[in-house]
Amino acid sequence: MSSTNHAAESIHSILVAIDGSDAAENALERALAIADxxxxxxxxxxxxxxxxGPLAFGVEDVHELVExxxxxxxxxxxxxxEYDVDITGAVRRGRPAEEIISYADEHGIDQFVLGRTGRGAVTEAxxxxxxxxxxxxxxxxxLVVPDAVDDE
Known part of the structure; x- marks a missing residue:
């Protein structure tokens, strides 16, 4: 067993990656509640x-996307x-998973809270x-927070 026991450590910083999806918003709500x-x-x-690739968008398109x-x-x-927490935001360019991990390393993040949309197993694989x-x-x-499932 590892000498590091993450479950027993307190959480000082949480990173939430967002993309505008409902799953990401659910993850942010969960992260805010934990942080509070x-x-x-x-x-x-x-x-x-x-x-x-950098040539997929024109310069103006890139500026609009960043904004x-x-x-x-x-x-x-x-x-x-509504939460009594300190919150900070950042925008980066790159491959999302790599940038998320890099940001966490640079800022000493203790926990990730991420949203997951429901995709098919084949697409996921x-x-x-x-x-x-x-x-x-x-x-x-x-902590992976699934997208809300509608009752059908």
């Missing part, structure tokens, strides 16, 4: 995925007023989601 209880700082991160991501982070940070990639490479605890 633990007196932890919440870091909200969104990543502009450049995996398709849209910054607005998303600002809106979510502002909406956390072939492509892998950002949450799955983070879970596989993380060295800190990861």
């Amino acid at each position: 209880r633990e007196a932890a700082v919440v870091h909200v991160l969104t990543v502009m995925d450049t995996a398709s 849209a991501k910054e607005r998303l982070v600002d809106e979510l940070v502002s909406s956390a007023d 072939l492509l892998g989601s950002t949450a799955d990639q983070v879970v596989r490479t993380a060295t800190i605890p990861v």
Whole structure:
């Protein structure tokens, strides 16, 4: 057994990766509730995925996408007023899972809280989601919050 017992350690900082999806918003709500209880700082991160290559978008498109991501982070940070937590936001460019892990390392994050949308098993096996990639490479605890399931 490892000498590091993450379950017994207190949480001082939580990283929530957001993309505008309902699953990401559910993850943020969960992270805020945990942070409120633990007196932890919440870091909200969104990543502009450049995996398709830098030439996939024109310069103006890139600026618009960055501005849209910054607005998303600002809106979510502002909406956390009901919680008594410190919250900070950031926008990065790159491969989402790699940037999430890198940000966590740079900022000494104690826990990830990530949203997961319900995708089919075949798609998941072939492509892998950002949450799955983070879970596989993380060295800190990861809480994966599933997207809300509608009763049909």
